[in-house]
Amino acid sequence: MRFRDIVDELNKYHNQLWFRPGTKLSGFADQYPDEWGSSTIVSAGGRLLAFQIGDADEWELGFGYQPPDGKLDFHDEDQDEELITPNFVSNANFIIHWIVRDPGEDKSE
Secondary structure, eight states, rough: OOOHHHHHEEEEEEEESEEOSOOOSOOOOGGGGGGGOOOEEEEOOEEEEEEOOSSSEEEOOOOOSSSSOTTTTTOOOSSOEEOOOHHHHHHHHHIIIIIHHHHHHHOOO
């Protein structure tokens, strides 16, 4: 699945999504999707919800991604991760379209 599709699906069940880049990036994750590798999306409670299986636009949902976190689950601020906001998705998708994906090649199928 594409990154935007994964985030849209996860937003149906979770109030917060956190992006873990999996590698050291040159800056903010939404500005460097071409550097993503082994990235994951986790819930506020740290549960694995989705993971990168190829380039920045190739993702798979984790097993049991649908149940929301419990009321006692809270975000661990010690992790190297960023909150996924609509702006994060928009910025990352723009870079994915123009840098990660070849603009002359349609991979939407």
